[in-house]
Amino acid sequence: MAELNTGDGGGKKGGGKVRSKKQNSKVDLTAMVDLAFLLITFFMLTTSLSKPQSMNLGLPDKNNEDEPELDVKVDQRRTLTIILGDNDKIKWFHGLQATPEPGGAPADAVHGKDGIRLEILKRVKSVPETIGDPKKGLIVIIKPTKKSTYKNLVDILDEMAICAVPTYAIVNEFSDEEKALADKMNQ
Template identity: 80%
Template sequence: MAELNTGDGGGKKGGGKVRSKKQNSKVDLTAMVDLAFLLITFFMLTTSLSKPQSMDLGLPDKDDNDSTEVKTDQRRTVTVILGDNDKIKWFHGLLETPEPNGKPQTIGYGKEGIRSVLLPRVKSIVEVTGDKEKGMIVIIKPTKKSTYKNLVDILDEMAICKVPTYAIVNEFSPEEQKLADELNKKVE
């Protein structure tokens, strides 16, 4: 345990004046250092570190033989192509038959971006189809230049806008590939 070493005993050394010697005190802290390391080790092993936050993503089983094509109502479908520099190209319906009010548009993320497009369409598609169970379908197509952050951001937008059905697809039609190339072009 701890001990107090006082050095040599003071007192008389022969005759003469009596002077008191300065005492050197020394505390042995070995036990306290051992205890400190034991406590640090204990708390390091028993403390749970911050847990990673993840979003549940249900993916279908991969079946190479399954080549069935799913037909959906183009009035319910919005396709989102994720590109470089946090840019998005989106279009409603099929690319071959664009809707009357425009062509594919480039937009960003956030409240003034894709959210301003998705929120009104979630409500209007239910009104157009007349069926509450058949809501909007968003097809998300990330390009090779898009980042993981872009994918997480668009999935967050799906949750914020309460889009009932969305899918992540990595296949592009030739027309969509042209849009993706245009989106990923370097701006000089």
């Protein structure tokens, strides 16, 4: 049992009047300790903890040295390539860089509703109609340069989530045309 002692409570020793001896005051703290633990338990169980905000990324398994890398071919009518440069610059093109479609030449843009988002939304809607198969949607290939920032990559991944792009990939390999375009963009 927990108790609180408040001194001996007696008078002076050895002299004078005889006083009655006071009893020691005892306070039982058991109920207060129990109540404290009950309150702590209650608040721990009823409080919702903040969940870390993270982005789901599906990363491929690491290749074994024995297994050859597969060369994946994608339909150029379904692809939109986005190149991220320095100073928040971005360029994109539909299909292969060597043969851009009319009006599909790379263009400077900003993120948001007036920039790349408008282009992505347009492509998300038009690609299944062009292919004729609603199951085959847009494929976005994101290519950050060495001068692009992590913020730019997160921003473009946010645009993928906002626009509900079914398939996208982050690629660090550039064709010769894409290297020239990235170098021109980073100047």
